[in-house]
Amino acid sequence: MGTPEVAIELYVLLSAILFVLGAMGVLLRRNAILIFMSIELMLNAANLALAAFARQWGNGDGQLVVFFVMTVAAAEVAVGLALIVTIFRTRQSIDIDTLHMFKD
């Protein structure tokens, strides 16, 4: 292990910043694509934290979960993008504020 040790706190901090950024994006943006990308950001923030902890504890489980998350994220993108495309075709917009037909 010749590489210099990076403190675990830094990873966690980075992960937290990315997660908050993602969360803010989800909450504040109206464009569905951007919200989607924010969600990806949150997932990857979580992945970062998982990888960091896995390294910290010397346990491979975390890394394993990262792969799962990545797989799920990929599937999510596939389905999500398909949905968005379909919504855009029918509504000519991907502004989520116009999408509230589930109300009531």
Next chain:
Amino acid sequence: MENFFDLVPLIVLIPLIGMLVNLFAGRQIGERGVAIVAVGASSLAFLIAVILWIAQVQTGYEPGVVDMPLLADWISVPSAGLRIPWEFRVDTLSVTMMLVVTGVGSLIHLYAVGYMHGDARFPRFFVYLNLFLVFMLILVTGNNFLMMFVGWEGVGLCSFLLIGFWFDKPGGEGWKNSDAARKAFIVNRVGDFGLILGMLMTFWTFGTLDYYKPGEAPLAAHHEAEAEAPVFAPQFPQEEHAEPEGPLGVFNQAQLWLDEGGHEVDFGLVTLSFETTLTIITLLFLLGATGKSAQIPLFVWLPDAMAGPTPVSALIHAATMVTAGVYMMVRSNVFYEASTTASFVVTLIGASTAIVAGFIAVGQWDIKRVLAYSTVSQLGFMVAAVGVGAYAAAMFHLVTHAFFKALLFLGSGSVIHGMEHGHHHLTDHDVEDHKHVPPHEHAPQVETERFDPQDMRNMGGLRHKMPGTYWTYIFGTLALAGIIPFAGFWSKDEILVDALRLGLDENRLDGYIAFALLLTAAAFTAFYMWRQVSMVFYGQPRTPAAEHAEESGPVMLVPLIVLAGLSLIGGFMNIPSGFPLLGRIFGEHQFTSWLEHSVVNAHAAGFLWLLATVAVLLAAGAIIAARVIYNDRALRQLTDDPLEANERTAGAFALANAKLYWDEFYFSTIVYPYQRAARWLADRLDWAFWHDFVHDRVIGSSFQWATEMLSNPIDRGIIDRAFDGLARLVHNLAARVRTIQTGYVRTYALGVAFGALLILVIALLPVLRDLLGL
């Protein structure tokens, strides 16, 4: 000769076969065939009775017990010790009864062939008559009380059927006949109630209902056993008397216990002394006898029973069936002898019945009703004889009475037949007359008023129209009145002597009472009989029907003549000791010594010249008195009885005419209250109250009320509404919560974020607490 005893089942079976033939083929074989079958059956039965009589004499009066062929035991409950076999008993008593029943029965069968000629139900009449013979013979030949009871109720049934034989006569008469039949049966059932209870007690006292077991000879009372050892029964040596082996019949067992004394009987929960038990049993039997033998208080059915055809009255209601009670008590003489209390009651009932019925007979207009009350009265003589211990005299009177009373009834039937004939002749004649000439002056009377051929007021002067009937009737009347040397004199005299002896020798009150009452009753007998003879046969015809009355045919006259002969000589079979000449010719006390072989306590009475003279003079005096009162002048009009016209006797006559209001008394105290109570029970208590009120109203309605309560206020009001409320609550709440659902993704995302934050805070709560130092 003993083998001849095996014939005894035939005496029952032959009339049974006759009955079945007439029942199933009566219509086919015609009136003549029916008559041949029925009369043949009864005559064959008589023949068998005669054979049995001879066999009895030949075997030395040895009693025999014969099983019924084909049938096994009637009732047998081994674990309860109850065994009632079908067994016939041949002994002198039962043979006597068989002879009377089949002998008189055959004559009456023959007579009935003439009397019932042309009746629409001719075959059925003879079916009933033969059936009656079957039951009557079972009654007298059975070897146990229960078999006797079969006959007992069976003859009651035949009596019911025959009284109601003309149940469909128009004009209310059919209903009257039916009701008379029913009355007879029900009143008899009251007596049977006593008989059944008596039998139950007998069973639990002795463990059997058999009179005697097969091969068992009657034991005489201990004190007499030595003195009167049965001469004729060498087959049963003396040891039999001292130490009888095996189970005993009721009478020998009773005799043994009486001789021992101090025996006690257990009845479930109570224990009675043997003597008390016997008293109760005999009193219960007496109740049975008062029913069947028409004694006070149950005699009321017999006069009404005259609704039946006259041969029936002669056979059933005079000669045979009504004497069953006397037979039963004579059969149970061991019991009656043992109980002075019961004997006293028996005497009182018999003697008072004799006089009460004799009194009522004086006031009757119906020819058959007079004879009916006379029968009641004579049965009272027999019962009183049992009461005073004169069992042989009772049986003697039973036999002679069967002769002359059957004769009188048949004679009255002949009179009625003649009257009806005259009436028909008249009306037929009348109808023809209508066509040509104006009606006779008497015709309206005949047509408007229903003609009663039995009313003595419609008769008169029949002596010349029906001489055969008249002369035989006189024989019967003299016998009944007790004029020497007719049969009735001997038997009545023997009863009177026995009653007086009981009073004189043993100083018993019931002896004197019986003597006084019976002697008076005998005077009444002579009086009402001569009153009847005067009204019917003397004077001039009072109606056209009587004028045209005709003598009956030979079929009816032959039995009358035979019976008249028997009424004359029947008494000679038991000439008392000490009577000159006749005793020498016919032997003394023949009948009594014959009976002694089966009736343990039978004993002969002597002859008292004074008593016999007084009795005959009394009877003759009564006859003369009757003729004086009912003289030819009085008989000319006869709308009122001379006794009625006379102020001094008018009250008594009215009382006798109204039968002492006995029926009315029963109706107002028993029948109507029972009917009213039955209606009340049926309509009010059971239906209106118990069925409608309690069940429908109280239980049914309250159940409905409860269901109503449960379904409406409780189920729909409380439970249903509670669930409705809950549903509405949920609905309202949901309406409010729904507003959060904006449909904007951002709102949801914010929610998620806050949620996550909240969870984070909660998860970190301990850390935060530490941080803040709480």
Next chain:
Amino acid sequence: MEDISLVTVVLMLPLVGFFPLVFVRSLTDQTIRWLTLTVSIITFGASLLLLRNFDSNQAGLQMVTDWEWISAGSFTIRYFVGVDGISIWLVLLSTFIMPLAILFSFTSIKERPRLYYALLLLMEWAMIGVFIAQDLFLFYVFWEVTLVPMYFLIGIWGSEDRIYAAIKFFLYTMAGSLLMLVAILWLGNEAGTFAVPDIIAQIQSGELSFDVSTERLLFLGFAIAFAIKVPMWPLHSWLPDAHVQAPTAGSVILAGVLLKMGTYGFVRFNLPMFPEASRDFAPYIAVLAVIGIIYGAWVSYGQKDVKKLVAYSSISHLGFVMLGIFALNSAGIQGGILQMVNHGISTGGLFLLVGMLYERRHTKLMSAFGGIWAAMPLFSGISLVIVLSSMGLPGLNGFVGEFTILVGSAGSDVLSIWFTVFASLGIILAAVYMLYMFNTVYMGALDKEENRRLPDLHWQELWALIPILIMVFAIGLQAGYFFDFMDNSVSQLVEQVSGSVVATAGR
């Protein structure tokens, strides 16, 4: 145990006819009638074989079939059937009455014959079952099953008030049955078995015993159910309704067999299983029985409707049976059992007669008749015999039963002699109401025009009555033969009732 006993065969025979009736739709009415009649006659024939194979020297059950039916935990409910001297005559009574009821129905039932005859056969199956079941649970099942066909028989083919009568009948008997069910479950729980002979053996050996109040409660649980069925005074109110409204065959079966299920229950279950309580209750039950005898007879006399008169007379007759049973001695119980049979025959016959009258005149009011003896001699002659048998004329069947009962009650150790005295009054009263009926209907002048041309019996009616006449005379003249079959069983029963009392007399 492996073999199918004759008893089971007799039980199952009615079902052989029942299933075709239910499932084959193409049968004509005529086929249905004759099929049912044939099946019922074959059943009767088979039950006669039962009589032949019966060994009367044996006290216990014979021709037993014992299979496991339901097994749950510690409980087994068994298909356990057999006959002994107590039940054999009642089985025969059921199979005897049934063909007569069916034969009579030929002309009188025109509506829905398929259902009707199927119900009759179901009824027969259940009745036989009641009398042969030796397992309490099995008994209960059969007992309840009898209600169903009778409910429909009354409710569908009855007269005007049939629905009311059917419901009343069903509810009344059901109410009692439920008490019995509770008692059965309780008893089975205590004994660990439902098999009656096992329970009796346990009780007799002292292995199973109850304290006084428990035994009495159990006794009453059974007794009330049976008393309603009998019916004992004052639980009789369902009877006139059911009898009067039921079709003739229904009345015949009801009076002929169903009522006996109650009295049979007392003999089979109450006496041997609760001997102590039986003795304690005997005087009280006997009081009700004697009241029933007199009350029934009295109320009969007050009736205007002939069918009602006959119905009430049943109360009186069954009172005699109950008195005999609770005399608790051999004569009383045997007389009681024979009287059950007698009553089935005589009163069954009376209901047939009433049915025949009704068929002709469509009224049951006695005042509508009068003098019909002149119009219908054959019918009236046969009626006379049956009326006399019901009245207890010696030489006919009714008398031997009544007399033996009275012998029993007079010698009973538990009943005072007064019971016998008052019960004997019933013999007088029986003559009063029966002759009242006979006089008003059959005798008197034929003064009503419509009665004048009444047709006499036709062959079906005649053949329905002839077997009854034969039995009336057979039992009346040879009662010993009938007692022979029950003697051993009953004396064992009497030992069971009195034996345990001696053992526990000191408690």
